[in-house]
Amino acid sequence: MADGSALQPATAIAHKNRARQPNESAEYRKAREALLVEEIELNRHIARVAAQRRALPPGGEVKGDYQFMGEASSVGGANPVGFEALFGDKDTLFVYNWMYGPKRQRPCPMCTALLSCLDGNADHLRQRIALAVVGLSAIERQIAFKVERGWKNLPLYADVNGNFSRDYHAIMDDGIDTAAENVFTRRDGTIRHFWGAELGFESADPDKDPATEPDLMMLWNVLDWTPEGRGTDWYPKITY
Structure with missing residues (x-):
């Protein structure tokens, strides 16, 4: 610009x-x-x-004991992989932590709506960056919901020991899982955190929902064009 x-x-x-x-x-x-x-x-x-x-200047180096089970693991019984494996052949990685922990009967409807949008763009995103969707539920449980929703392009991972989700703000102080968005880079063999969403309840205006702008969800952007707007008493559901 x-x-x-x-x-x-x-x-x-x-x-x-x-x-x-x-x-x-x-x-x-x-x-x-x-x-x-x-x-x-x-x-x-x-x-x-x-x-x-x-x-932004270089972020913190990624050093934690992070272990993930990918979708291939559910078929072949493979061992967990480390964080670097999520990059594949790319040097930039976007990770979305979705709210589907083992204590949840069903995933978060907002996460579900967002991931439906992301699924439609995943092939385009992967031309330039790596993409990973991380949850705390077992990978088999996440895959079952992926099949139910008809998602084709989202690479799912289970955070085996919860360390990644805990360190990068996808587990709240009370132990409940929450959504998180983070970007990481791999440069000259060093993996660093580049950016993470930090807008939340503490930074939201009075009586407003916290949001990351521009919003990842096409849903809200389209509703913003309408005379009714987003409204104050409606949120997406998993089924209607």
């Missing part, structure tokens, strides 16, 4: 917009142009945040 000082004012760009919708009123067009200014500024802010994220 160009340096901020070289950017045209968002109002000037919005004024050049020639899009018009059928039968719109002058009042609508005036309000829509004002909204377009904000959308331009939002895009610029997202780009600035992404650039700031990419410029």
